[in-house]
Amino acid sequence: MTIAELKQQIKLLKTQLASETISSGLRSKYLGKKGHFNQIAQVLTQIDPTERKQAGILLNQFKTFLENHIANQETSQPEAADWIDLTAPGIKPHVGHLHPISQAMDEITRIFERIGFTRVRYPEVDWDWYVFESLNMPKNHPARDEWETFFIDAPEDQEKGKMVLTTHTSNGQVREMERLDSQPPIRMINIARCYRRQQDATHTQMFHQFEGLVIDKGISLQHLKGTLDYFAQEFYGPGTKSRIRPFHFQFTEPSLEVDFSCHICGGTGQVVTEDGTKQKCKFCKSGWHEVGGAGMVHPNVLKAGGIDPEKYTGFAFGWGVERTYTLKEGMNIDDIRLIYSGDLRFLEQF
Ligand code: PHE
Numbered sequence: 001m002t003i004a005e006l007k008q009q010i011k012l013l014k015t016q017l018a019s020e021t022i023s024s025g026l027r028s029k030y031l032g033k034k035g036h037f038n039q040i041a042q043v044l045t046q047i048d049p050t051e052r053k054q055a056g057i058l059l060n061q062f063k064t065f066l067e068n069h070i071a072n073q074e075t076s077q078p079e080a081a082d083w084i085d086l087t088a089p090g091i092k093p094h095v096g097h098l099h100p101i102s103q104a105m106d107e108i109t110r111i112f113e114r115i116g117f118t119r120v121r122y123p124e125v126d127w128d129w130y131v132f133e134s135l136n137m138p139k140n141h142p143a144r145d146e147w148e149t150f151f152i153d154a155p156e157d158q159e160k161g162k163m164v165l166t167t168h169t170s171n172g173q174v175r176e177m178e179r180l181d182s183q184p185p186i187r188m189i190n191i192a193r194c195y196r197r198q199q200d201a202t203h204t205q206m207f208h209q210f211e212g213l214v215i216d217k218g219i220s221l222q223h224l225k226g227t228l229d230y231f232a233q234e235f236y237g238p239g240t241k242s243r244i245r246p247f248h249f250q251f252t253e254p255s256l257e258v259d260f261s262c263h264i265c266g267g268t269g270q271v272v273t274e275d276g277t278k279q280k281c282k283f284c285k286s287g288w289h290e291v292g293g294a295g296m297v298h299p300n301v302l303k304a305g306g307i308d309p310e311k312y313t314g315f316a317f318g319w320g321v322e323r324t325y326t327l328k329e330g331m332n333i334d335d336i337r338l339i340y341s342g343d344l345r346f347l348e349q350f
Contacts, residue, residue, distance in 0.1 A: 001043045003051050003058070009040050010062050017066070023073040030066050037063060100350040101208060101339065104325035105191050108210050111234045112189040115227070117212065120179070122172040124193045125152060128161030130171040134304035135251035143250045148197035165195035169211035169318050170251060173297070176213055177305025184312050185216040191321065201335045208321035215297065215307060215314030221254075224294060224315035228258055236263045236328055243288060252295020252316060259288040264330055282332075289327050292319020 013036055020026060030036050040059070047055045098106070109119045122130075128139075137143050139161075147167035154163045172190035180186055191210040199205050214223065228242035241261045249255040261267030262284035269287035270278045281287070294317035299309035326333055329350075333339070338346050 001046045003047070003054055006040070006043065006047070006055055006058060009043075010058065013040070013062075014065070017069060023070075026070050026073060030070065031063075037066060097350075099347065101321055101325060103350065104321050104328075105208065105210070107235065108191065108321065108324075109189060111231060112212065114234075115187075115230065117187045117189040117214075120172060120176060120188050120190050121192055122166075122169075122175045122190060124166050124195075125163060126166050126171045127157055128164055129157075129159065130174055131164055131166055131168070133161065134174040134301065135170055136298050136300040136304075137250045141250065150195050150197060166192065167196055168194055169209040170316070172211055173213050173251070173301060173316060174305040177215070177302075177307055182306030184307065184314075186213055186314070188213045199337075201337070204322075204337055204340060206340070209292075209318050210321055210324075211316065211318040213297070213314065213316045215302070215312050217312060219296075219313045219315060221296060221315070224256075224296070224317065227315075228294070228317065232260050235324070236260060239263070239266065241267060244294070247293060247295075249293055249295055251298050251301050252293075253298045255293065255295035257290060258292055258294050258317065258319070259290050260327070262287055262289055263328075283330060291324060291327070292317065294318070 013030075017026075017030065028035060032038075037059075044052065044055055044059065097103075113119065131149075132141075132144055132147075133139065149167050150165040152163040152165065156162050169190045169192050172188065172192070176186055176188045176190070189210060189212055191208065193206055194209050195206050196203070197205065212227065214227070225242065225244065228244070232240040232242045239261075240263050243259040243261070244256040245259065247255045247257040262269070262281060264283045265271050265281035265287065267287045269281050269284060271281050273279055294315065297314040297316050302309040302312060302314065322336060322339060326336075326339075
């Protein structure tokens with residue numbers, strides 16, 4: 001027998017194998033002791049010694065082919081294919097869930113709705129008037145520099161100025177006063193996307209803020225403090241306290257910065273380790289976390305919204321959803337951009 005003849009035989013067997021309709025018995029028919037493979041393998045002795053090595057290689061390749069082909073058939077058509085085990089557990093479909101930041105926004109909304117706030121949404125591309133000017137920041141006022149603004153390349157409005165990507169949710173303040181025809185009481189919670197020209201491990205260009213605004217007769221700093229404490233307890237758990245420190249914003253007077261006590265160490269700045277020794281709390285270092293800004297609504301802002309500051313007073317607060325949320329989870333995220341990376345290994349943890 002020649003190599004060409006051997007090749008021809010292998011080819012014939014391959015064609016025959018491809019047309020087999022039942023998978024059971026294939027193994028012994030082709031690979032069994034008296035199977036096709038062994039039969040053609042016997043020809044090896046009849047082959048010219050100079051061609052034997054090549055014939056050996058061809059036969060080996062053919063054997064591997066048969067092994068694979070038959071093994072595939074066996075697994076795709078198991079012999080027990082005519083019965084089904086109805087008690088076997090099913091394959092669990094992969095179920096997604098809301099993004100952690102959406103979950104946080106829902107929770108924040110529910111917490112404020114319980115004390116009579118109404119969730120609203122205002123444009124995330126808005127006029128300079130709502131984002132800055134009505135908030136007591138006249139054109140060219142240096143305070144605007146704190147909000148690293150993206151401007152939209154669009155025609156200016158004669159009264160409302162340029163169009164910008166909202167740098168904070170405070171644009172909702174005067175909009176809410178307008179929505180209610182300048183008629184307090186107002187109790188709004190505005191949660192929206194914000195944008196600033198900054199991007200590094202602790203900042204993303206797009207982030208979320210939530211803004212509270214309460215306006216009525218006789219509203220004082222006490223109401224603000226009570227609301228902050230209420231939120232701290234509801235969101236971070238019983239015992240969490242708020243702390244206010246003097247600050248400056250153009251649109252509030254007085255203005256405050258708000259801290260929450262660390263719920264990991266109970267606001268003490270120290271944790272007791274397993275062996276009873278005290279260590280600095282790695283999460284907060286001082287017992288407190290700075291979260292955002294607040295204050296009593298500036299009379300000029302009330303006037304911009306058509307409300308008489310002689311009759312009404314109000315408070316406002318606003319800060320980032322991302323930071324508020326990562327604090328709650330006790331997370332020290334090295335790179336905050338991970339939240340929006342879409343990486344399932346990260347998202348599936350929440
Ligand atoms: N808008 C402010 C900021 O983005 C926060 C703030 C809101 C301060 C409301 C006071 C009152 O930093």
